[in-house]
Amino acid sequence: xxxxxxxxxxxxxxxxxxxxxxxxxxxxxxxxxxxxxxxxxxxxxxxxxxxxxxxxxxxxxxxxxxxxxxxxxxxxxxxxxxxxxxxxxxxxxxxxxxxxxxxxxxxxxxxxxxxxxxxxxxxxxxxxxxxxxxx
Amino acid sequence: xxxxxxxxxxxxxxxxxxxxxxxxxxxxxxxxxxxxxxxxxxxxxxxxxxxxxxxxxxxxxxxxxxxxxxxxxxxxxxxxxxxxxxxxxxxxxxxxxxxxxxxxxxxxxxxxxxxxxxxxxxxxxxxxxxxxxxxxxxxxxxxxxxxxxxxxxxxxxxxxxxxxxxxxxxxxxxxxxxxxxxxxxxxxxxxxxxxxxxxxxxxxxxxxxxxxxxxxxxxxxxxxxxxxxxxxxxxxxxxxxxxxxxxxxxxxxx
Ligand SMILES: Nc1ncnc2c1ncn2[C@@H]1O[C@H](COP(=O)(O)OP(=O)(O)OP(=O)(O)O)[C@@H](O)[C@H]1O
Ligand SMILES: [Mg+2]
Ligand SMILES: [Zn+2]
Numbered sequence: 001x002x003x004x005x006x007x008x009x010x011x012x013x014x015x016x017x018x019x020x021x022x023x024x025x026x027x028x029x030x031x032x033x034x035x036x037x038x039x040x041x042x043x044x045x046x047x048x049x050x051x052x053x054x055x056x057x058x059x060x061x062x063x064x065x066x067x068x069x070x071x072x073x074x075x076x077x078x079x080x081x082x083x084x085x086x087x088x089x090x091x092x093x094x095x096x097x098x099x100x101x102x103x104x105x106x107x108x109x110x111x112x113x114x115x116x117x118x119x120x121x122x123x124x125x126x127x128x129x130x131x132x133x134x135x
Numbered sequence: 136x137x138x139x140x141x142x143x144x145x146x147x148x149x150x151x152x153x154x155x156x157x158x159x160x161x162x163x164x165x166x167x168x169x170x171x172x173x174x175x176x177x178x179x180x181x182x183x184x185x186x187x188x189x190x191x192x193x194x195x196x197x198x199x200x201x202x203x204x205x206x207x208x209x210x211x212x213x214x215x216x217x218x219x220x221x222x223x224x225x226x227x228x229x230x231x232x233x234x235x236x237x238x239x240x241x242x243x244x245x246x247x248x249x250x251x252x253x254x255x256x257x258x259x260x261x262x263x264x265x266x267x268x269x270x271x272x273x274x275x276x277x278x279x280x281x282x283x284x285x286x287x288x289x290x291x292x293x294x295x296x297x298x299x300x301x302x303x304x305x306x307x308x309x310x311x312x313x314x315x316x317x318x319x320x321x322x323x324x325x326x327x328x329x330x331x332x333x334x335x336x337x338x339x340x341x342x343x344x345x346x347x348x349x350x351x352x353x354x355x356x357x358x359x360x361x362x363x364x365x366x367x368x369x370x371x372x373x374x375x376x377x378x379x380x381x382x383x384x385x386x387x388x389x
């Protein structure tokens with residue numbers, strides 16, 4: 001259920017942007033969701049739908065899932081994060097704090113914990129699209 | 136691309152009256168011991184206290200405070216468990232005893248993540264156990280958390296004060312309030328640290344002795360409070376936190 005906390009953060013950040021830009025109504029909010037954090041899409045979507053209000057009320061939520069791509073800083077190997085092979089508690093830990101992956105995930109080539117998450121870490125807002133005035 | 140997490144931090148801390156960062160710049164001077172015992176004393180005096188271990192690569196407060204098996208709860212966010220009267224949060228709940236060797240930017244990410252999802256609720260004091268150095272966590276704290284007050288720990292050593300002095304200068308430049316400086320592990324009377332601190336215009340709060348009984352009381356809450364270290368710390372903070380009821384309430388928002 002910590003998806004709610006993330007959804008709250010998205011709504012709060014989106015409200016701030018909309019406020020600052022002077023947008024009257026929001027048509028859509030485009031969100032990126034990295035696989036490393038393993039956010040439950042249904043709960044996250046539901047939380048968002050419950051939290052949107054004011055100028056964000058009728059905004060369409062579009063969520064784009066992104067695979068988590070990791071790159072070893074020691075040997076340069078690139079690979080995709082996969083939760084299979086991790087036990088439940090390590091998966092959960094990475095869900096709460098994605099950086100904890102460094103405690104449980106190793107480079108498949110050289111076993112180093114020193115890798116970079118090139119993409120697909122957590123939750124981000126890609127952009128917010130305003131509604132046209134004429135309608 | 137917008138990072139949504141930073142927008143919610145003020146909201147998460149809005150009912151926290153005082154954020155106290157126990158900090159030094161120098162490693163190994165007793166920040167964790169001071170922060171832990173300070174938090175216990177405040178809690179024993181009836182305040183609502185939270186404790187956040189911000190040493191993401193080498194957390195240790197969970198050992199000092201002997202936190203047991205209780206885990207954070209998920210309630211539309213993470214609610215830290217209540218341990219010895221404190222709401223306790225540390226990355227150890229997630230690293231499961233394994234090394235979490237993080238680069239600077241990763242430390243930042245972990246810190247922002249936990250600030251964004253941890254629900255502290257109503258607190259009189261949130262005590263932060265800072266990592267050594269004047270690096271990412273200190274900078275992120277100044278950047279993302281409003282109105283933090285710094286409680287600085289040093290040892291009598293000139294080598295410690297070499298760095299502590301620089302942190303004090305930095306905090307003056309950034310206009311961050313400093314509660315004062317505690318001299319820890321004193322082995323003989325000396326006024327050198329006091330004079331250095333006062334020459335910089337900060338308040339010297341007092342000294343804690345080098346206490347050979349401290350180590351055997353780690354993890355023993357009553358034992359810690361009864362050491363000479365614990366008793367002296369109580370005297371120091373009586374004037375600061377306990378008598379004044381509260382320091383002035385934190386302001387959030389511009
Ligand atoms: N007054 C004291 N008397 C005796 N030992 C002490 C005293 N204060 C701290 N210590 C011991 O010194 C060591 C370092 O203390 P502590 O871990 O609190 O320092 P720290 O500043 O938090 O270190 P780090 O920079 O690694 O976070 C510990 O073993 C602690 O038990
Ligand atoms: Mg420490
Ligand atoms: Zn490698």
